[in-house]
Amino acid sequence: MAATRPSLRIARALLREGYLTLACADEAGRGALGGPATVGMVVVTLETGTAPTGVRDSKLLTPEHRQRLAPKVRRWAAAHAVGHASAAEVDEFGILPALRLAGHRAMAGLGVRPDLVLLDGNHDYLSPPEQASLLGEPPGLLADPPPVRTLVKADLRCAATAAASILAKTERDALMVELARQHPGYGWEVNKGYAAPDHLAALRLHGPCVEHRRSWSLPGVVAPADGATALESPS
Template structure:
């Protein structure tokens, strides 16, 4: 059974079964916290309306779709690589580690992978990378939503512990507010020490 949506940009897929997993990540750019990846195998018998790139949705719509995906998907898994792993491996390799963890957490297992971006994450399963995949395939869009909701929730929880940094508002990105908080309060253990704005603050300590 084809997993394409006719209204979306054409996408040639070398697999026609029902165990196709879409994979996407959130959190490559922030200065703090984990990079979060999700893998989703959608159920062709239970379609979900409104799937698209998570960045194009309001927080309320993302959260509603997150719940629907979790209820209707054939399988899903959200995984992460920690800030310490980002510092050890670099963000590129940590992102692929999070993706492989998400893929390996699927039950039933995937047979084919569609990965957002221009590189596959080094998994043994066959698949293909899809540039702007969250706008080209509904399984990747679903993965982007699960990853975004999970990482945003982490930032809200971190904000509750450290409200002076404003994490609930900027989600860890290098905004003027975040950089000012780093200047005023210094880095937290959850900050990525290898990222330049954090590294500069550590040198000053």
């Protein structure tokens, strides 16, 4: 059975609770071994019309289709932005605080403070925790972020969240293509930093570069006792 086309039904129901602006958010690059963690946001209001034809969760679209849809999404949305947290920031703060930083950077770029954020998934990584993580909270977070609602599979059900996923994915993919030029040999122009066979083979051969998440258990790489990263010795 074909997947149900996402709509604005959920977004409009939330807006009718009394919110004037709703930012729908999705992330890209959470599980990658290298490159940034990225959060895209799309703002809608009760006046926002039907999403452009073809908008779906970015994972269901080809790269070419995403590229064609991205400018249509930007024209359609009441506001939009994408934020990134670097691999170094993922290493310094951890993946969830890094996603929080990327999300706050996206919110800061919207040009409007949303009254509510709808976040894909079941975990609110945008709201600072009551107790900061052992690694500490990254600087630059918004002082008064809006409230957040989470929704599992929002990118499949809500057109604005699907649109946010398209913006996050296309912008991060473009960054990874540029990083592939700066750090050739890892196949990032194709695998976008994820654990594809060619990427794993390159890690074992060349070791990590500065754009890898060195705090992670990178395949073929071990962290010596002094904390430095080294290639795993062949057995």
